[in-house]
Amino acid sequence: MFFKNKKKTAQKTQPHSTNMDKCIEQLKTCLHDSSDFVIKTMKINNKRVLLxxxxEFIKDSSLNNHIIRHLNRVSQDELTYQCLRETLPVAKLSVTNQLPIISENIVRGHVYIFVDGDSAGILAEIGERATRAIDISLNESTIFGPKVSFTEEVSANLNLVRGRIDDPNLKVEKIIVGKRAKTSVYIVYISDIADIENVKTFKQRLEELDVDTIIDSSILSQQIEDNSLSIFPQFTVTELPDLLTTSLIHGKVGLLVDRSPTAIIGPATFLSFFESSEDIYVRWNMGTFLRFLRFTSIFLSVLLTPAYVAVLTFHYEVIPSALLNSLGESRANVPFPPVYEALIMEFVIEMLREAAARLPIKVGQSIGVVGGIVIGTAAVQAGFTSNILIIIIGLSAIGSFTAPSYIMGTTIRLIRFPIIVLAGLWGGVGIMFCFCFILIHLLRLTTLGRPYMSPVYPLRLRDWKYSLFRSPPQYYSMRPETNHPSDSQRIPLKKQKMKKDIDE
Structure with a gap:
């Protein structure tokens, strides 16, 4: 074991030869003589120079303007890595002779410049990666507020955050994650507001992460969660810069991953997944109504179908007599028990939703509506299901779509299936058993070591205006206690309530 570690360390600190021909062979070996790997040699002032x-990263125009044109102007004495480091017109330059470092930076878009006989060379970052322009958010639509979303270019994402929080205390820390394909992860927080324990927890989990690579921030969020076996997401993943900046001001910590169009926000709570960034752009009473509408819709989405199964299987006595007759006529020709009927229709709705998501946009927009109407009507006419269940299934699906977070909406739809099964086995007792199990799980769950059900448990009434409802602006003088901010005061309460006319 000792010799293995020693050999591995020796490979990490392997300098290349000072002879250019041997250096070229070593570089080709490191890059496996790839077809897109270019080695260009020039003779300048009787000295051989290697590029x-x-x-695919380096354009000919950039190479000519930043590197070759300058090399042709230097004298023979200046053709060393010490002089080139001071005179090359490139912002990011570094000196090295280590083959692993050179190969890692070449695949990131650097040019390696080496003069024959020198002990080291220069890495110049002039590469250009394929990016897309900043556009509106497609997955988190809003009516009010900014419309821009993050892109796959992390420098552009940091630009969007810096442009919204022009505070010198906004701190960005870079951590490299991945052994094979190294990915840059940036921890973003406001140093005099964010709790340092949350920052340290993020750092520790990122540094201890032993993976080949990180493809996207959604994958990273799953790998650093407190409980990866839980069905509930423990970090907010968003593509909206304004949601990230608002969270930073409230004392949370963000993660930006290179080549990912979404950001990770933590610590997150269960109620935060039902908050929309749009809530703060409308009046407080409207925002409160929208939040209560979402909570009610999600609750009904989970309860309606299991309640239908439980009532028809065990609790006929709770059905009003006027409704009992129509319900009996509707189910007279249905050959399945209520639990099978509900599970089949729920599964059909999930198939339609998945098909609409995977089809092209123009086709996917119509498949959900047309497929639902055609299949629902045909199923009722064929006696496959009842009219009332079609209505209940439709309301449950609509209720789950009101969750602003796509991940939480999918979670709500998934937990509906075991509740339906238990409702078919034990009726109302089965529903209560499943609800109690979920509640206990949520109370035990943590995010970055913080309670997942805060501010309900532990009870923090002052934070309810940040989660359950919205208050008038003058009552937001303190930051949420749930985030444990270092600076808990936003605006002094006395100044917030002072509203004078110009003649006072």
């Missing part, structure tokens, strides 16, 4: 790069 090594990947063709």
């Amino acid at each position: 090594a790069y990947l063709s």
Whole structure:
């Protein structure tokens, strides 16, 4: 074991040869002589100069303007890595002779410049990666507020955050994650507001992460969760810069991952997944109504179908007599028990939703509506299901779509299936058993070591205006206690309530 570790360390600190021909062979070996790996040699002032790069990252115009044109102007004495480091017109330059470092930076878009006989060379970052322009958010639509969303370019994402929080205390820390394909992860927080324990927890989990690579922030959020076996998401993943900046001001911590169009926000609570960034842009009473509408819709989405199964299987006495007759006529030709009927229709709705998501946009927009109407009507006419269940299934599906977070909406739809099964086995007792099990699980769950059900448990009444409802602006003088901010006061309460006319 000792010799293995020693050999591995020796490979990490392997310098290349000072002879150019041997250096070229070593670089080709490190890059496996890839077809897009370009090695360009030039003779300048009787000295051989090597340029090594990947063709898809480095444009000929950039190479000529930033590197070759300058090399042709230097004298023979200045043709060393010490002088080139001071005179090359490139912002990001570094000196090295280590083959692992050179190969890692070449695949990220650097050019390696080496003068024959020198002990080291220069890495110049002039590469250009394929990016897309900043556009509106497609997955988190809003009516009010900013419409821009993050892109896959992390520098552009940091620009969006810095543009909204022009505070010198906004701190960005970079951590490299991944052994094979290294990914840059940036921890973003306001140093005099965020709780340092949350920042340290993020750092520790990122540094201890032993993976080949991180493809997207959604994958990273699953790998650093407190409980990866839980069905409930423990970090907010968003593509809206304004949601991230609002969370930072409230004392939370954000993660931006290179090549990912979404940001991770933590610590997150269960109620935060039902908050929309749009709530703060409308009047407080409207925002409160929208939040209560979402909570009620989600609750009914989970309860309606299991209640239908439980009532028809065990609790006929709770059905009003006027409704009992129509319900009996509707189910007269249905060959399945209520539990099978509900599970089949729920599964059909999930198939329609998944099909609409996977089809092209123009086709997917119509498949959900047309498929639901056609299949629902045909199922009722064929005696496959009842009219009332179609209505209940439709209301449950609509209720789950009111969750602003797509991940939480999917979670709500998934937990409906075991509740339906228990409702078919034990009726109302089964529903209560499943609800109690979920509640106990939520109370035990943590995010970054913080309670997941805060501010309900532990009870923090002052934070309810940030989660359950909204208050008038003058009552937001303190930051949410749930986030444990270092600076808990936003605006002094006395100044917030002072509203004078110009003649006072």
